[in-house]
Amino acid sequence: MxxxxxxxxxxxxxxxxxxxxxxxxxxxxxxxxxxxxxxxxxxxxxxxxxxxxxxxxxxxxxxxxxxxxxxxxxxxxxxxxxxxxxxxxxxxxxxxxxxxxxxxxxxxxAIEGIDRPAIAALLPTVRGLCVVLDLGANVEATTENLVQFAFMGSLFARYVLGIEKPSVGLLNVGVEELKGHDKLKMAQLVLKNNPLIENFYGFIEGDDIAFGKTDVVVTDGFTGNIALKAIEGTAKLLSNFLKQEIQKSFLSKVGALLAKSAFSTVKHRLDPHRYNGAPFLGxxxxxxxxxxxxxxxxxxxxxxxxxxxxxxKVNERLAKDISLLSQHLVQEMENLSLAIEKPTPIKG
The missing domain is CATH 3.40.718.10 (Isopropylmalate Dehydrogenase)
Known part of the structure; x- marks a missing residue:
């Protein structure tokens, strides 16, 4: 209903x-x-x-x-x-x-070891499809949440898209390691050293999504939902501009007729109904x-x-592997906390 x-x-x-x-x-x-x-x-x-x-x-x-x-x-x-x-x-x-x-x-x-489920979706890119999560389930996300999202997104890309070693990126305001808030910086440090994420790319920016820079894009639900709506809005804007230009002159209409096959292909590739369906992972x-x-x-x-x-059997595989992630995440977070709380003394 x-x-x-x-x-x-x-x-x-x-x-x-x-x-x-x-x-x-x-x-x-x-x-x-x-x-x-x-x-x-x-x-x-x-x-x-x-x-x-x-x-x-x-x-x-x-x-x-x-x-x-x-x-x-x-x-x-x-x-x-x-x-x-x-x-x-x-x-x-x-x-x-x-x-x-x-x-x-x-x-x-939630599956044991997953603090919060995430909304994931497939988006078209110049390279094919990418998995983006979270798209609105969690307005705020901790470092642990972001790491778990990365793991779930990686499994989704592997088992549903068939990508053997999916690349994973963290959505940020820049690719430099010094940019972003502390939760993102900490998540990057954890993911860099996590053997369960075999192909961690690092930070990516908003325009990298459409170019398919990574197979999996990880962010909090607030940023992810805004990014999704911005992408959808841009696609509609371009479609409206194209329709307006085609109607402006007879030559434009003839050109559109000649390019009808190409337009149909592009329309199909960008059709949001084709990519509809966002699972609640976790x-x-x-x-x-x-x-x-x-x-x-x-x-x-x-x-x-x-x-x-x-x-x-994505849920079964996720439940089986998540215990390994949890053990590694706890140890890694403890190590990072010790490194931050007890910095190495400066000699001299």
Whole structure:
């Protein structure tokens, strides 16, 4: 029931996902009368879909506290609970992000060794795709959080994108080691010496994201969300400028017609619906957030992300390896603290 065009958009997305994943099945939570009209009994989609009725819905205006305390049987909450109970292997929602994250953290719990889950997403670059996290789950992040984000993002790039040794960069205001706040500087020192991050690049700047300087970009949720919205806004701005210029003259229109194939390719590569689906990394269950204003194609893309996470057993691998990271992180932080608190005496 979540999303600007739900539930019609969601059901249409299920149809597209069914074509890509013939072995998939769905538990659909929401108002049964409405959903049954969209998926009648003789519809092939109905054969792989169970409709679970509830009248309670988390809207875009619902506060996090209301979603947690009052809406005990909301469609969002019941869908997440199905994963916690082992009835479903993953949950996808286009609903209220704050409520979805809060309910997911409460119901699914964080993997042991992960302090806070992070919202990750795939963004197109000149080199292909990169993983960016956190995109809004944590407005502030400690050094330990940033290191954990780097580890989770690296695993995501390895198992979902198939990159054997993904490069990892910390988003900063400059590439020089002296720039940035203390948490970032400390995170860089830890990641430099961490054997579990085999290809740590160092600091990168905002424009390095689009150029694909690294396979994984790590930042706090405040900066990450602003960077994401700035990138989306720039893409829309360029699209509007291009449309305006094409309409200015007859020659421009002819040129656009001749370049139609190239324009279509670029449009496809930059289509945000194609990259829709941001997993909450670090939870014990698979939860993927779809953009609220997405299309059916975009929602099917979010389902596709969930399927890849499930098939590649990303959570199981993360839980297995995170204990090694935790041990190394504790020791490294202690060493750095000692180095800062007890500087080497200056001789002479």
């Amino acid at each position: 979540g999303g600007d065009q739900a539930p019609q958009m969601v059901v249409a997305g299920l149809r597209q996902a069914q074509k890509l994943h013939p072995n998939i099945s769905f538990l659909l939570y929401g108002q049964e009368k409405l959903l049954s009209k969209l998926i009648p009994s003789d519809d092939p989609l109905r054969a792989i879909t169970q409709i679970r009725h509830t009248d309670e819905v988390v809207t875009s205006e619902t506060t996090v506290s209301t979603a947690l305390r009052s809406l005990k049987k909301s469609s969002m909450r019941l869908a997440i609970q199905a994963v916690a109970d082992g009835e479903a292997q993953g949950v996808v929602s286009a609903g209220n992000t704050g409520a979805y994250m809060a309910l997911s953290k409460l119901t699914l719990r 939870l014990k269950g698979i939860a993927v957030k779809s953009h609220g204003g997405t299309s059916a194609y975009g929602f099917s893309s979010a389902i596709n992300v969930a399927v890849h996470l499930i098939e590649n």
